[in-house]
Amino acid sequence: ERAERVSNSPEHQALALEAARRTIALVKNEGGVLPLDRGKLRKLAVIGPNAADVHLGGYSSKPGRGVSLLDGIKAAAGPGVEVLYAEGTRITEHPANWYLDDVVLADPEKNKARIQEAAALAKQADAVVLAIGTNESTSREAWADNHKGDVASLELMGQQNELVEAVAAAGKPTVAVFIGGRPQALGRVAAAVPAILVGWYLGQEGGTAAAEALFGDVNPGGKLPISFPRSTGQVPVYYGRKPTSFRPYLDSERGPLFAFGHGLSYTSFKLDDVKVVPASIPPSGRAVASVRVTNTGSRAGDEVVQLYVRDRVSSVTRPVLELRGFKRVSLKPGESASVELELGPEALAVTNTSMKRVVEPGAFDVMLGTSSEQLKTVTLEVTK
Numbered sequence: 005e006r007a008e009r010v011s012n013s014p015e016h017q018a019l020a021l022e023a024a025r026r027t028i029a030l031v032k033n034e035g036g037v038l039p040l041d042r043g044k045l046r047k048l049a050v051i052g053p054n055a056a057d058v059h060l061g062g063y064s065s066k067p068g069r070g071v072s073l074l075d076g077i078k079a080a081a082g083p084g085v086e087v088l089y090a091e092g093t094r095i096t097e098h099p100a101n102w103y104l105d106d107v108v109l110a111d112p113e114k115n116k117a118r119i120q121e122a123a124a125l126a127k128q129a130d131a132v133v134l135a136i137g138t139n140e141s142t143s144r145e146a147w148a149d150n151h152k153g154d155v156a157s158l159e160l161m162g163q164q165n166e167l168v169e170a171v172a173a174a175g176k177p178t179v180a181v182f183i184g185g186r187p188q189a190l191g192r193v194a195a196a197v198p199a200i201l202v203g204w205y206l207g208q209e210g211g212t213a214a215a216e217a218l219f220g221d222v223n224p225g226g227k228l229p230i231s232f233p234r235s236t237g238q239v240p241v242y243y244g245r246k247p248t249s250f251r252p253y254l255d256s257e258r259g260p261l262f263a264f265g266h267g268l269s270y271t272s273f274k275l276d277d278v279k280v281v282p283a284s285i286p287p288s289g290r291a292v293a294s295v296r297v298t299n300t301g302s303r304a305g306d307e308v309v310q311l312y313v314r315d316r317v318s319s320v321t322r323p324v325l326e327l328r329g330f331k332r333v334s335l336k337p338g339e340s341a342s343v344e345l346e347l348g349p350e351a352l353a354v355t356n357t358s359m360k361r362v363v364e365p366g367a368f369d370v371m372l373g374t375s376s377e378q379l380k381t382v383t384l385e386v387t388k
Contacts, residue, residue: 011067011068012067012068012069012208017069017208017209020207020208020209021209021212021213023207024203024206024207024209024210024212024213024214025213025216025217025222026225026226026306026332027203027204027206027213027226028201028202028203028206028213028214028217028222028224028226029201029202029203029224029226029227029228029266029267029268030199030200030201030217030224030226030267030268030269030270031200031201031202031228031232031262031266031267031268032194032197032198032199032200032262032268033198033199033268034198034199035177035198037131037177037178037179037198037199038179038199038201038217038218038220038270039217039218039219039220039270040131040177040179040218040219040220042081042082042084042085042219043084044130045081045084045085045130045131046084046085046086046130047085047086047087047088047128047129047130048077048081048085048086048087048088048129048130048131048132048133049087049088049089049090049122049125049126049128049129049131049132049133049176050073050074050077050087050088050089050132050133050135051089051090051091051092051122051125051126051132051133051134051135051167051171052091052092052093052133052134052135052136052164052167052181053091053092053093053094053095053135053136053137053139053162053164054073054135054136054137054139054181054183054184055072055073055074055089055091055092055133055135056072056073056074056089056091057072057099057100057139058070058071058072058208058210058211059100059137059138059139059140059183059184059185059205060140060205060207060208061102061140061143061185061205062102062103062140062143062144062145062185063102064205064207067208069208070208070211071208071209071210071211071212072211073133073135073181073183073210073211073214073215074087074089074135074211075211076210076211076212076213076214076215076216077133077211077214077215077218079212079215080212080215080216080218080219080221081215081219088125088128088129090118090121090122090125091118091122092118092119092121092122092134092167092171093110093115093118093119093122093162093163093164093166093167094110094114094115094118094162095109095110095138095139095141095142095161095162095164096108096109096110096139096141096142096162097109097110097111098141100139100140100141100142101140101141102140102141102144104141105148105150105151107141107142107152109161109162110162110163112163115162115163115166115167116163118167119163119166119167119170120170122167122170122171123170123171123173123174126171126174126176126178127174127176129176130176130177131176131177131178131179132171132174132176132177132178132179133178133179133181133218134167134168134171134178134179134180134181134197135181135183136160136164136167136168136180136181136182136183136193137160137182137183137184137188138161138183138184138185138186138188139184140185142155142161143184143185143186144185157189157236158187158188158189158233158235158236158239159188159189159192159235159236160188160189160190160193165192165193168180168192168193168196168197169192169196172196172197177198177199178196178197178198178199179197179198179199179200179201179218180193180197180199180200180201181200181201181203181214181218182200182201182202182203182204183203183204183205183206183210184204184205185204185205187230187232187233188232189232189233189234189235189236189238189261190232190261190262191233191234191235191261194261194262201214201217201218201224202226202228202262220270223269223270223271223303223304223305223306224267224268224269224270225267225269225305225306225307225308225332225334226267227265227266227267227308227310227330227375228262228263228264228265228266228267228375229264230242230264231243231260231262231263231264231376232260232261232262233260233261234256234257234260234261235256237253237256238253238256238260241260242264243260243263243264243265243325243327243376244264244323244324244325244326244327245323245324246321246322246323246324247321247324259377263375263376263377264327264375264376265308265310265327265330265374265375265376265377266375266376266377267308267374267375269301269305269306269307270301270303270305271299271300271301271302271303271304271305271337272299272300272301273297273298273299273300273301273305273307273335273374274297274298274300275295275296275297275298275309275372275373275374275380276295276296276298277294277295277296277342278293278294278295278372278380278381278382279293279294279295279382280292280293280294280347280370280382280383280384281294283382283383283384283385284384284385284386284387285384285385285386285387286386286387287349287362287363287364287365287386287387288349288363289348289386290346290347290348290349291346291347291348291384292344292345292346292347293311293344293345293346293347293370293372293382293384294342294343294344294345294372295309295342295343295372295380296340296341296342296343297309297333297335297340297341297342297343298335298338298339298340299335299336299337299338299339299340300338301337302337303337304334304335304336304337305334305335306332306333306334306335307332307333307335307374308330308331308332308333308374309330309331309332309333309343309345309372309373309374310327310329310330310372310373310374310375310376310379311327311328311329311330311345311347311370311371311372312325312326312327312328312370312371312372312373312376312379313325313326313328313347313351313352313368313369313370313371313384314326314368314369314371315352315354315364315366315368316366316367316368316369317366317367318354318364318366319354319356319357319364320354320355320356320357322354325371325376327376328345328347328351329345329346329347329351330345331343331345343372345372347370347384349363352368352386363386364386365386365387365388366385366386367383367384367385367386368383368384368385368386369381369382369383370382370383370384
C-alpha cells in the first residue's frame with residue numbers, strides 16, 4: 005500500500021520533470037531558430053519515429069505515467085498554434101520492446117511512403133520539430149544468440165537521415181530532438197538542420213521538459229557526457245585521448261561533431277579571471293582553481309564550469325585532458341559568480357610503471373571552461 009501511495013506521487017513527478025529540464029543539451033542553434041516563438045507560429049509540424057511514444061530505456065519498466073514529445077508540445081504550444089503530426093519513418097515494425105527477441109526492422113518501402121507524407125506535411129507548417137534517435141529495440145544488450153542487441157553502424161536506423169533531409173528540403177525552420185540510449189553519428193543531421201537538442205531518455209516527464217526547452221520556457225543548460233562522432237568510421241573519438249592517438253582523415257575533420265562537455269544556452273556567458281591558488285604545491289598539497297563567470301546575455305541561464313588537468317611531462321603517457329571536476333551555476337542577466345574547484349593528489353596522481361599512484365613533480369596545465377574544447381589555461385607547479 006505504501007509503494008502504491010509513494011510511487012509516482014506529485015513530488016516524484018515534479019522531481020522527474022526537473023531532472024529532465026536539467027538534462028537537455030542544446031548542441032546547435034544557428035540563426036536563432038530556438039526558442040520557437042509562439043507568436044509567429046500558426047502551424048507546427050512534429051515529425052519522427054520518437055515523437056508520439058515515450059521512451060524510457062530497457063531498465064525503466066513502466067512507471068504508469070509518461071508524456072511523449074508530441075503530447076508535451078501540444079500542451080505547451082498554446083491555443084494559437086495548430087500542431088500537425090506525421091510518423092515520418094519507423095525504426096522497427098513492432099512497438100519498442102527491450103525484452104523481445106525478434107526485432108523486425110521497418111520495411112524500407114513503407115518508410116519511403118511515410119517520408120513522402122512527412123515532407124508534404126512540413127511544407128504546410130511554419131516550423132518543424134523532428135523527433136529522431138533510437139528505441140528500446142535497437143539500443144539494448146545482446147545477451148544471447150537469439151537476442152540480438154549490437155549494431156554495426158552508429159548511423160540512424162530506419163532511414164531517419166533520409167527523413168531529416170527530405171523534411172529539411174521544405175525550407176522551414178527545423179529542429180531535431182535526439183531521443184535515445186546510445187551515441188549516434190549525427191553528421192548528416194547536423195548538416196541538414198540548424199538546431200539540435202539532445203535529450204537521451206528524458207524520463208516520464210520528458211515530453212513536457214523538451215517542449216519547455218523548445219518554446220524557451222526553460223533555458224537548456226545540460227552538457228554532453230560523451231563526444232559525438234561525425235561518422236561511424238571516426239570511432240574511437242573521445243576527449244581523453246593520448247596525444248598521438250589518431251591522425252587526421254582524408255575525408256573528415258579530426259575533431260568530434262559535438263565535443264565532450266559541449267552545450268549551448270539561450271543566453272551567453274563570459275569566463276575570466278582564471279587562476280590557481282597557490283600556484284605551487286608539494287605532491288601532497290592542495291590548490292583551488294577558480295574562474296569568474298558572468299551572464300552577458302538577456303535572460304537567466306545555467307552554465308557548467310569544467311575543470312581539466314594535464315601533466316605536461318610524466319613517466320608514463322597521459323591523456324591530453326582529464327576531467328577533474330565541474331560545477332553548475334545559475335545566473336541572472338548581468339550577474340557574476342566566482343566558481344572554485346579544488347585540486348589535490350587524487351586529481352594529479354598517475355599510476356607509474358611500478359603500478360603505484362604517485363604525484364610526480366613538474367608543471368600541470370589547469371584548464372577551466374565550458375566544454376573540453378573551450379578552455380582557459382593556467383599553470384600549477386608541483387615541487388619535489
